[in-house]
Amino acid sequence: MGTRKKAALEQFNRDNILEAAKELFELKGVEATTMDDIAKHADYSKSTIYVYFKSKEDIYNSIVEDYMSILTGEIETCIDAETGFEDSYYRLCECLVNFEEKYPKYYSSLMGEEKMTNSRKRTDIINQDVGRELRDLISSLLEKGVKHNVLRKDIELQPTVLYVWSAISGIIQVADRKRDILKKKVNMDRDEYLKYSFRTFYESLVRR
């Protein structure tokens, strides 16, 4: 078999397995899904699974990487749009919110939490490859703000990239986890709260 076809076939198998795993993770949760489950559902023998992935964590990480590039793509279209700073900012927020709604299971992994295991070995892919793209995107968002002269003059670009990222993702996380409290104590639904928070946060960035 040509190496070309062979590689494609390998990719096909990997994708099948990942697809099956995604479905099960979604359905029963990551912990509750066993390698036997995945094998059965993907229609491979367990041995074959272990040919393509060296561990369950390996599978999980591959899925996270997939989602990471999807998210990066979506953010790119938000920020690259031909609009001003304010509009792009809100689009970015919206994009992250939508993503968190669609893939709550993966959101925290993507936002830089530990991977599956509690081991301290942090995979560098997110921090260095795809993460890089993200930082560049936010950086170009901020540059819009500079160009249109709406950013506060004392804003420094590089640290603000991380600052914006961390605050927005923190806000979304809490909005998800404290739904009850939002409802009961704050008397707001999640969307209202998010809108309010993003708007308030916006004020920390722009001239008034």
Added chain:
Amino acid sequence: MGTRKKAALEQFNRDNILEAAKELFELKGVEATTMDDIAKHADYSKSTIYVYFKSKEDIYNSIVEDYMSILTGEIETCIDAETGFEDSYYRLCECLVNFEEKYPKYYSSLMGEEKMTNSRKRTDIINQDVGRELRDLISSLLEKGVKHNVLRKDIELQPTVLYVWSAISGIIQVADRKRDILKKKVNMDRDEYLKYSFRTFYESLVRR
């Protein structure tokens, strides 16, 4: 034995076990610590451990609750101090930073992340008991701001409690996890970055 003495003894045993578990969790990580390890190190038989705690997760959660009340206490002294809004705000930030430095292993659990397991059953204790205290403390911080007329007039108290909490904890989390990037790309050490972020964020709250 009087029920009084008996209860005290039970507490004593529980505390011993928790103490041993804390040490091992610190030393080798939570996942890597087995129940046998804990039993041996605490000098009880495994059966006895299971008399006092129904699972490893139970132990972990108890430890988290301990730290939660420690943290709440520390925040209380920060905010109750006889100082103005700005000062209390920075004290709160500092307090959280210190805590994250001292107990990085527990920080994310305290901040509302999932517990040990990936199960969706969220323990309500944090959300309803101790979490309540925290929200009250931040609420009283904000009231200081209102009283001294430094808060923006369009700030609504209740949602802002969560807003402040989520942004601050997000900032600290990222500052910890992206140390490398801070150093290499932003050219700032963690403390500088935190100072910068807290100051910038402060601007989203106050009149200018």
Added chain:
DNA sequence: TATTTTTCGTACTTCAAGTTCGATTATCAT
């Protein structure tokens, strides 16, 4: 058809959580 590669199936190993239960030891009430 012969050879090599991939997949399969089954049984195995390992490891840790949690259980069982009879034996042992400590506590207490009389």
Added chain:
DNA sequence: ATGATAATCGAACTTGAAGTACGAAAAATA
């Protein structure tokens, strides 16, 4: 002190899942 009650021990056991081993079967290739 002694017999009853309760707490602890220890050691073997069960369960469940990750990951491995390996020969048999099937598929692709030459």
